[in-house]
Amino acid sequence: QVQLVESGGGSVQAGGTLTLSCAASGARYDYSNYCLGWFRQTPGKEREGVAGIDSGGTPLYADSVKGRFTVSRDNAKRTLYLQMNSLKPEDTAVYYCAAEGGVGYCYMPVAADLIAAFRYRGQGTEVTVSS
Secondary structure (H helix, E strand, O other): OOOEEEEOEEEEEOOOOOOEEEEEEEEOOOOHHHHEEEEOOOHHHHHHOEEOOOOOOOOOOOOOOOOOEEEEEEOOOOEEEEEEOOHHHHHOOOEEEEEOOOOOOOOOOOOHHHHHHHOOOOOEEEEEOOO
């Protein structure tokens, strides 16, 4: 079982920057073996995969955030990050951290939306972007 705790959410004006963090604990396997990612959800909408990163550090982004968001991981700290630049009101959502895999090298799925189906998820952190 992997426990994930997000932090860093808040309110910001359009064009601003926020950095989310996700600390992991309780992993049965080496942390570097896990695929990690972020998805978001707003009331009445489907979950949307935002960004993910595989065991080797290769990122995957949804088209809606490419060029604005950067996902990274620090395996020594067991922490996942999401730097969000040039934020837009449509980025307003609860952001969740997620993890999948554990046994051996993990490759990200082809589509970012599949991040929302990862087995392990945090409780979420709220991001509000005002215009």
